Amino acid sequence: xxxxxxxxxxxxxxxxxxxxxxxxxxxxxxxxxxxxxxxxxxxxxxxxxxxxxxxxxxxxxxxxxxxxxxxxxxxxxxxxxxxxxxxxxxxxxxxxxxxxxxxxxxxxxxxxxxxxxxxxxxxxxxxxxxxxxxxxxxxxxxxxxxxxxxxxxxxxxxxxxxxxxxxxxxxxxxxxxxxxxxxxxxxxxxxxxxxxxxxxxxxxxxxxxxxxxxxxxxxxxxxxxxxxxxxxxxxxxxxxxxxxxxxxxxxxxxxxxxxxxxxxxxxxxxxxxxxxxxxxxxxxxxxxxxx
Numbered sequence: 531x532x533x534x535x536x537x538x539x540x541x542x543x544x545x546x547x548x549x550x551x552x553x554x555x556x557x558x559x560x561x562x563x564x565x566x567x568x569x570x571x572x573x574x575x576x577x578x579x580x581x582x583x584x585x586x587x588x589x590x591x592x593x594x595x596x597x598x599x600x601x602x603x604x605x606x607x608x609x610x611x612x613x614x615x616x617x618x619x620x621x622x623x624x625x626x627x628x629x630x631x632x633x634x635x636x637x638x639x640x641x642x643x644x645x646x647x648x649x650x651x652x653x654x655x656x657x658x659x660x661x662x663x664x665x666x667x668x669x670x671x672x673x674x675x676x677x678x679x680x681x682x683x684x685x686x687x688x689x690x691x692x693x694x695x696x697x698x699x700x701x702x703x704x705x706x707x708x709x710x711x712x713x714x715x716x717x718x719x720x721x722x723x724x725x726x727x728x729x730x731x732x733x734x735x736x737x738x739x740x741x742x743x744x745x746x747x748x749x750x751x752x753x754x755x756x757x758x759x760x761x762x763x764x765x766x767x768x769x770x771x772x773x774x775x776x777x778x779x780x781x782x783x784x785x786x787x788x789x790x791x792x793x794x795x796x797x798x799x800x801x802x803x804x805x806x807x808x809x810x811x812x813x814x815x816x817x818x819x820x821x
């Protein structure tokens with residue numbers, strides 16, 4: 531894992547440690563030494579681990595400037611997730627342990643992530659994404675490594691409801707050529723998920739220099755592409771993933787595409803009928819009907 535001292539959440543605790551009460555210092559030291567444990571603890575569990583009260587825990591996070599304990603946990607989770615190595619994730623997920631019902635645990639974890647998404651997603655920003663995708667003549671969707679999976683799904687889905695959609699692989703150096711040569715003031719949707727590839731940060735800078743409108747679809751408020759975006763939509767998750775949180779991002783993409791489709795009116799049916807005719811004429815998809 532990256533140096534914990536460099537994480538703002540941890541460094542903030544360290545800076546304030548000497549000014550805290552003895553019980554709060556115990557809490558601070560425990561979190562500094564065990565962040566990957568503390569991030570999953572309830573106030574009761576953290577209080578018991580430090581032999582103090584839940585009220586002390588609540589006062590402690592308030593002293594750090596957080597509105598509530600869940601806000602503190604989210605901040606700690608974001609920083610841990612950003613710097614956590616693959617071996618660290620193996621330890622957290624208990625991959626080496628025996629006798630775990632991984633399917634049940636995985637499904638329950640994703641249900642918790644979806645509930646967290648439903649309670650925290652910024653619907654207003656999500657609908658602004660929809661408006662941009664509905665009105666922009668030329669749309670480029672890009673991502674890299676894991677996030678290219680989401681970029682491809684978003685771009686591929688959008689091709690089913692409107693014209694002018696281009697999918698660009700951000701890890702390919704030709705992405706810069708394609709976006710440099712894109713029509714002036716094109717719309718670029720860039721997906722970025724932890725751990726963030728440096729190539730996407732470089733691409734974000736270049737997109738802004740080209741004068742395009744950049745929308746960032748990402749998974750954390752500390753995503754390094756956010757400073758370059760005109761508009762950012764954070765898809766929050768409750769858990770720290772082994773490889774990546776998938777269900778929330780897919781749910782948001784499905785919503786966005788369906789909302790864009792709903793705005794197309796009669797044009798949607800005409801466009802989709804044209805697509806179906808092309809599929810039929812070129813024998814693209816399996817068909818149960820007579821040949």
